[in-house]
Amino acid sequence: MFxxxxxxxxxxxxxxxxxxxxxxxxxxRDRMSEAVSACSATLLSVQEHQFTPQGVTVLMMLSESHLSxxxxxxxxxxxxxxxxxxxxxxxxxAIDYMIKVLKPKKVYRKILKRGEGAIISICxxxxxxxxV
Numbered sequence: 001m002f003x004x005x006x007x008x009x010x011x012x013x014x015x016x017x018x019x020x021x022x023x024x025x026x027x028x029r030d031r032m033s034e035a036v037s038a039c040s041a042t043l044l045s046v047q048e049h050q051f052t053p054q055g056v057t058v059l060m061m062l063s064e065s066h067l068s069x070x071x072x073x074x075x076x077x078x079x080x081x082x083x084x085x086x087x088x089x090x091x092x093x094a095i096d097y098m099i100k101v102l103k104p105k106k107v108y109r110k111i112l113k114r115g116e117g118a119i120i121s122i123c124x125x126x127x128x129x130x131x132v
Contacts, residue, residue, distance in 0.1 A: 038094060
């Protein structure tokens with residue numbers, strides 16, 4: 001029996017996101033659930049935490065791996081991360097969905113190929129200004 005270790009890992013930093021979006025655990029959990037559905041991944045569980053005075057962490061454990069966000073609303077900043085094993089689920093779809101709903105002013109993205117030896121970058125994430 002053959003098991004593939006291939007995976008795609010998308011890491012993303014976004015800047016210029018509205019405080020209200022980044023400080024709402026309900027908004028982020030619901031949008032991340034939609035992102036998981038958009039890429040046809042299988043949601044296993046959700047961990048979430050609302051920090052005081054602000055900030056949110058949401059971790060979605062997927063059958064294929066995970067989707068996470070860590071927010072710093074006071075700075076308009078969030079870091080996102082989506083990793084999926086195999087070739088049938090594309091984490092870029094989930095990350096692109098989150099970019100669409102967060103509407104950041106700046107996006108920095110890197111896509112990494114995992115599980116086939118040295119970790120290589122599939123895409124050198126370039127800064128780009130996103131429409132608000």
